[in-house]
Amino acid sequence: MSITIAGVYKLVERAKIPNFATELSACADLHACFYNKEIKYHGALEPQFVQKFGTDDAFIRMYPGDMVLVPTGLKLCIPKGYCLDIRSRSGNAWKRFITVVNQPGTIDSDYTDETFVLLYNNSKHMQVIKDGDAIAQCKLNELVQTDFVEINTDQFCVFFDSIKKNSSRDGGFGSTDNK
Numbered sequence: 300m301s302i303t304i305a306g307v308y309k310l311v312e313r314a315k316i317p318n319f320a321t322e323l324s325a326c327a328d329l330h331a332c333f334y335n336k337e338i339k340y341h342g343a344l345e346p347q348f349v350q351k352f353g354t355d356d357a358f359i360r361m362y363p364g365d366m367v368l369v370p371t372g373l374k375l376c377i378p379k380g381y382c383l384d385i386r387s388r389s390g391n392a393w394k395r396f397i398t399v400v401n402q403p404g405t406i407d408s409d410y411t412d413e414t415f416v417l418l419y420n421n422s423k424h425m426q427v428i429k430d431g432d433a434i435a436q437c438k439l440n441e442l443v444q445t446d447f448v449e450i451n452t453d454q455f456c457v458f459f460d461s462i463k464k465n466s467s468r469d470g471g472f473g474s475t476d477n478k
Contacts, residue, residue, distance in 0.1 A: 303439055305383070306376030310334070310413060313430075314372025317437055326386060326436035329416055332372030333357035333430045357430040361420040366400055368415040369434050377408040377439070385416055385437050396422035399435050 307316045311334045317327035334357075361367055377383050384403035391397040400417045416435045420426050428434060450458075 303378060303381065305378060305381075305439060308374040308376070309372060310374065311372045315431065316373070326438045328388070328433040329371055329385065329414070329435045329437050331369050331416075331428050331430055331432045331434045333359065333370065334372060358427050361397070361418065361426045361428060363420055363423050363425070365420045367418050367420075367428070369418055369428060371414045371416065373414050374411060375406060375414050377406060377410070379408050380442055381439050382407055382442055383437050383439055385414075385435050388433060388436050391434070395426055396420065397426055397428075397434075403438075 309316075311332060313334075314332040315330040317329055319327050359367065359369075375383060383406040385399055385406065386402050386404075387398040398419050398421060400419045404417060406414060418428070418434060
């Protein structure tokens with residue numbers, strides 16, 4: 300296993316650096332860090348505000364169907380030639396029906412602003428996200444950029460014929476479900 304270093308800049312001291320839960324974890328956990336008063340969200344109710352009782356117990360409420368941009372309090376320095384994918388945590392998805400909307404969410408190496416996680420409440424109940432909660436997981440991926448080159452009809456026909464000779468696929472969305 301190789302190790303690549305990505306820099307992490309904390310916008311507030313209590314923000315948590317992504318961490319691997321175990322030695323063999325494939326992804327590192329990302330944590331909520333509420334330090335602003337208003338949270339960006341799409342939902343049926345009025346804009347959600349961070350609720351605070353003390354310095355470390357801030358939280359937000361996510362109602363059924365709400366999408367919320369949850370801040371991490373971090374700016375990540377992704378090395379050139381890599382991107383960071385953000386995914387749902389299986390425990391949040393299974394136990395709380397909270398998932399990352401655009402998974403994997405991709406952070407490019409030239410993105411330098413704060414890292415947010417776009418969460419969705421799939422449940423029928425209000426869910427609470429507390430400051431410091433593990434809200435998602437992330438994985439650094441090496442990039443293989445592609446040169447997309449236009450081809451002519453003859454070239455496409457050669458490709459198409461080659462694929463059809465070696466594949467029994469017939470159709471698109473859901474076409475392999477019953478095979």
